Structure formats: structure tokens, C-alpha cells
Amino acid sequence: MTFTEVETEDYHGQILHANYLTSETWRHTSSGWKLAMVQTMAMLKDPPEVQLSPGDWLAYTGTYRAAPDLLYEVKIESGRLVGGLVGDAGASLHAELKDVFFIAGRPERERFFNAIPAERLPGMSTDARAKTSFGPKCPVKAHIKDR
8 A cells, every 4th residue: 555644743833844655565464464564755845946147156166075085076067057976977956045955856965055265164064864065165176086
């Protein structure tokens, strides 16, 4: 059996909405029906996108260091802002807000950037929902081998 769960929750005065897709597998045994397995997945939606000018994009281009061996590169390719680990093909970055980007179809993987010059950028931090902040911006392009 497969069904959609619609959840509305009051979390400290903030109303949160979420949709989940749940599949249950039942097995008929000699003692009756038994629940064999349940799988629940969040049904995520891309957030609304705001338009940034190509001039705004330039402020984000460069290589960001999340760890000594983890570099993320942001560049402009074919008229779009693209980001990915150094050496990977990358994916189009869409702005949810200024400094907050997402990859279409993967809203749980937001990227936070700060266009402030490298000497003023904070370090990298990650929260429990796989939202990642990359910084500081590296002054020199670098490449990772044998990741």
C-alpha cells in the first residue's frame, strides 16, 4: 500500500508543512496479516527562485574551501551559474535568496555562499539537513586528486 501523508506542525509558533510518500508492505501469514516493511520519504519541492543579474553572479565565482581536501568551484558556463566539487562537471545553481543557492530537483542540498572578500569570510559549517556553507574563498585555484 502506498499513500501520501500531509503534515502540518506548530513548531514554537512557526507553522511547518511537509508531505511524505509512504509505502507499506504487508505479508499474509498463518496468524494473519503482518507489516513486513515501511518506507517513508520526504516529497521535496524546489523553493521559489529569485533572479540575480549576471553582475551578481560574478561575485560568487571562484573556488571555496570547505576542508583542506574539499574544494567547491563556482563559475559561469553557457549563461548560467554552475557549482560543483573541483574536478566534477557541476550543476546549475539557482538562487533562493542572495547567498543561498539550490540545485533544481535537490532542494535538500542548499549551498550558502558569501560574496564578501576572502579575508572577511567565516569558515565552513554544515547543519543536520545537508545544507552546506562553503568558505573561505580560496585566492588561488586548486585541484583535488584521488578523492
